[in-house]
Amino acid sequence: MKPTNSEAASAAKPARVSRRTMLKLAAVGTLGAAVGVGASAGITHWGRTAPPPCRFFSEAEARLLTAICEQVIPRDDTPGATDAGVIYYIDRQISGPLARHQRNYRLGLASFRKTCLQVYKTAFEELAFEQQTDALRLIEAGQAPEELWSGLSQQAFFDLVLDHTRQGFYGSPRHGGNRDYASYRMLGLAYPNLIGRNRHANGRPI
Amino acid sequence: MSFSKVNAVIVGAGAGGGIVAKELALAGLSVVLLERGDWPRYDEHNDDELYSQRTPALGNPFGPDNRRHRRVVVNPHGSTRIVLPSEGDYSNNAGCIGGGTASYGAMAWRFMPQDFRLLSTYGEVTDSTLEDWPISYDDLEPYYEKAEYEIGVAGDYTNNPFCGPRKRPFPMPAFPYNKEGRRIAEAETRMGLHPFPIPMLRNSVPYHGRPACIHMRSCVGFACPVNAKAGTHNTVLPIALATGNCQLRTGCVAAEIIVDDGGHARGVRYFDSDSRAREQPADLVIVSASATETARLLLNSKSRLFPNGAGNNNDWVGRNLQGHCYVGACGLIEEEVYEEAGPGATVGISDFNHGNPGLVGGGMLANEFIDLPYRFCNVRPPGEARWGKAHKDFQRRYYKHLVRVIGPFQEIPNFSARVSVDPAVKDAWGIPVCRLSGTRHPYDLQGGEFLSEKAEAIIKETGATRVWRNGPSLWLSGGQHQAGTCRMGHDPKTSVTNRFGQVHQIDNLFIADGSLHVTNGGFNPVLTIMALAYWVSDHIKTGWKGSKF
Numbered sequence: 001m002k003p004t005n006s007e008a009a010s011a012a013k014p015a016r017v018s019r020r021t022m023l024k025l026a027a028v029g030t031l032g033a034a035v036g037v038g039a040s041a042g043i044t045h046w047g048r049t050a051p052p053p054c055r056f057f058s059e060a061e062a063r064l065l066t067a068i069c070e071q072v073i074p075r076d077d078t079p080g081a082t083d084a085g086v087i088y089y090i091d092r093q094i095s096g097p098l099a100r101h102q103r104n105y106r107l108g109l110a111s112f113r114k115t116c117l118q119v120y121k122t123a124f125e126e127l128a129f130e131q132q133t134d135a136l137r138l139i140e141a142g143q144a145p146e147e148l149w150s151g152l153s154q155q156a157f158f159d160l161v162l163d164h165t166r167q168g169f170y171g172s173p174r175h176g177g178n179r180d181y182a183s184y185r186m187l188g189l190a191y192p193n194l195i196g197r198n199r200h201a202n203g204r205p206i
Numbered sequence: 207m208s209f210s211k212v213n214a215v216i217v218g219a220g221a222g223g224g225i226v227a228k229e230l231a232l233a234g235l236s237v238v239l240l241e242r243g244d245w246p247r248y249d250e251h252n253d254d255e256l257y258s259q260r261t262p263a264l265g266n267p268f269g270p271d272n273r274r275h276r277r278v279v280v281n282p283h284g285s286t287r288i289v290l291p292s293e294g295d296y297s298n299n300a301g302c303i304g305g306g307t308a309s310y311g312a313m314a315w316r317f318m319p320q321d322f323r324l325l326s327t328y329g330e331v332t333d334s335t336l337e338d339w340p341i342s343y344d345d346l347e348p349y350y351e352k353a354e355y356e357i358g359v360a361g362d363y364t365n366n367p368f369c370g371p372r373k374r375p376f377p378m379p380a381f382p383y384n385k386e387g388r389r390i391a392e393a394e395t396r397m398g399l400h401p402f403p404i405p406m407l408r409n410s411v412p413y414h415g416r417p418a419c420i421h422m423r424s425c426v427g428f429a430c431p432v433n434a435k436a437g438t439h440n441t442v443l444p445i446a447l448a449t450g451n452c453q454l455r456t457g458c459v460a461a462e463i464i465v466d467d468g469g470h471a472r473g474v475r476y477f478d479s480d481s482r483a484r485e486q487p488a489d490l491v492i493v494s495a496s497a498t499e500t501a502r503l504l505l506n507s508k509s510r511l512f513p514n515g516a517g518n519n520n521d522w523v524g525r526n527l528q529g530h531c532y533v534g535a536c537g538l539i540e541e542e543v544y545e546e547a548g549p550g551a552t553v554g555i556s557d558f559n560h561g562n563p564g565l566v567g568g569g570m571l572a573n574e575f576i577d578l579p580y581r582f583c584n585v586r587p588p589g590e591a592r593w594g595k596a597h598k599d600f601q602r603r604y605y606k607h608l609v610r611v612i613g614p615f616q617e618i619p620n621f622s623a624r625v626s627v628d629p630a631v632k633d634a635w636g637i638p639v640c641r642l643s644g645t646r647h648p649y650d651l652q653g654g655e656f657l658s659e660k661a662e663a664i665i666k667e668t669g670a671t672r673v674w675r676n677g678p679s680l681w682l683s684g685g686q687h688q689a690g691t692c693r694m695g696h697d698p699k700t701s702v703t704n705r706f707g708q709v710h711q712i713d714n715l716f717i718a719d720g721s722l723h724v725t726n727g728g729f730n731p732v733l734t735i736m737a738l739a740y741w742v743s744d745h746i747k748t749g750w751k752g753s754k755f
Contacts, residue, residue, distance in 0.1 A: 166580055
């Protein structure tokens with residue numbers, strides 16, 4: 001499907017994340033993991049290739065959103081949202097079919113940032129993993145300072161990110177997320193679905 | 207620009223319109239079939255859950271598109287908002303050749319005899335428009351049979367004591383139960399219920415030149431890659447086109463039924479695939495655009511004798527919008543019951559469709575189609591965490607351990623649940639869009655609670671350890687099961703068409719889709735829509751005088 005939504009045109013000019021910045025981001029994430037702060041921001045599974053730049057999100061927005069998504073589906077003994085490339089799913093889709101959500105991401109991420117700075121005196125990405133979880137619960141419950149959220153409710157923003165993170169994690173890799181069918185591996189589902197390979201007759205494998 | 211006149215112009219190539227096109231073309235009428243969408247193409251539809259008609263996160267693969275279509279939804283407290291076709295509240299079915307039948311789950315239920323006479327069986331319900339159909343199960347029985355044989359249904363009603371009488375068995379043997387279905391059928395049998403295989407518009411054996419089902423997990427919401435799922439696009443439409451009498455025009459959006467000052471339909475004004483204004487004159491006009499879009503088209507067709515829209519002088523067009531009040535229960539079971547064998551729904555019961563003490567109507571219960579992983583994120587007991595490690599643990603632990611029974615409680619129709627046209631919002635062609643307002647009848651809460659309690663008892667009997675119910679809501683119902691907006695009836699004051707789908711006072715304008723349903727059965731409605739399309743076609747053919755009706 002081609003990106004068709006007319007709202008795409010009215011959105012703010014995309015701020016590209018440079019290759020150099022993303023390498024720095026990756027380094028920060030690795031450091032975080034090394035000192036036991038948490039692996040949430042670690043974009044570490046790109047091998048020797050630099051991660052691709054974002055189309056819509058600024059580097060600061062991408063860093064924050066990556067950390068939020070990692071809270072929604074964290075890495076444990078199987079890959080999490082960062083490993084699966086969820087940020088690239090969201091970035092690509094809101095530059096296309098989901099362009100109607102651009103404004104909400106701009107507003108929501110700014111309010112989210114302000115909320116953390118006011119409540120925790122620290123940027124979300126720099127909080128310990130458990131503190132990040134607490135911050136997200138606060139926003140999910142709509143209990144962050146109301147005055148920091150105008151034009152979009154905190155619960156609505158949370159639900160938006162929750163839904164898009166799930167889409168990016170469980171959807172087809174062709175949309176930018178679910179890298180290497182990470183979620184299908186996790187669930188033990190055959191992938192990809194091959195016509196004629198994983199076929200059955202009368203409900204029984206043949 | 208206008209074309210030369212044909213005998214019949216049909217709006218919509220879905221379950222209803224596809225059948226009418228074939229019937230009339232075979233009878234020798236010249237037919238133009240207008241369809242806003244296009245042929246579904248397999249190269250556009252793989253196993254992508256985010257681009258499926260069931261979970262259209264990134265748009266509706268089988269239409270309509272988010273760019274050109276809009277609707278207005280009136281919230282229960284009175285505010286309005288504009289919704290896109292891929293959003294749930296749009297109440298979308300589909301917009302492509304075959305309509306919903308190209309991507310449906312393909313359950314092939316006949317309504318039961320009592321479903322056609324709810325009012326006389328149960329009596330009045332306060333604040334409802336409950337009514338008997340003007341036709342009976344017996345009237346429709348031969349047409350159900352025709353749909354089962356021409357489109358193709360696999361089933362076996364040996365163990366279903368509740369169905370209406372049938373003259374012939376199903377043309378194809380039933381599908382076997384899957385693992386989940388076996389657990390549920392065993393539980394139901396222990397409870398004294400009567401499980402049987404769900405009848406399906408899907409080939410269990412090669413039929414009509416198309417192969418047997420290969421059990422893709424991505425079935426419902428997708429097109430079948432081997433054409434084993436039967437819709438109008440791969441059965442009756444090819445026959446209609448082969449007659450040479452039927453011209454199919456795709457990408458054509460109907461704007462108005464032209465009704466002259468004498469109250470006769472003269473044809474259809476529409477926009478073609480290049481958005482050019484066109485007119486197709488015809489002796490007959492048949493509208494099969496689904497309950498929401500058929501009502502919209504009639505309401506947008508104003509004329510001297512029908513200033514409020516075709517057939518709408520008594521304000522019944524668009525009223526009584528109904529779908530189904532889906533309820534059920536889920537359970538988590540120790541045994542791995544997931545099978546890599548789509549579509550997943552295999553076993554049903556009709557024990558609770560009628561005769562429930564103190565209750566009007568009821569619904570069938572069946573196990574459910576496979577939920578792909580994104581959709582499964584919402585299958586949760588109340589209070590379960592939505593994110594974090596707990597979310598992941600639940601997905602990993604239970605994806606293959608779910609037993610579930612759900613069913614469509616038959617809604618009690620009400621006058622305020624309606625489709626009207628919005629006074630301000632228009633689509634890309636400048637045509638006023640659907641405005642959806644009202645709620646379900648409060649009675650559906652009572653009925654839905656009852657049915658979900660029955661589902662819960664079955665799930666508990668399977669041995670599931672953790673069981674929860676999915677209860678009813680009042681939220682306006684439409685979607686794939688949308689029906690009721692142009693009901694048939696004997697009295698022109700309280701219906702839109704007569705018992706043959708012929709619009710009161712416009713004798714050459716017909717409707718052939720779910721709009722005609724007076725009530726919507728406690729079943730998926732598609733086979734009834736198909737049977738009605740054959741019924742309406744038969745009436746047209748019988749009365750056809752060579753140039754007029």
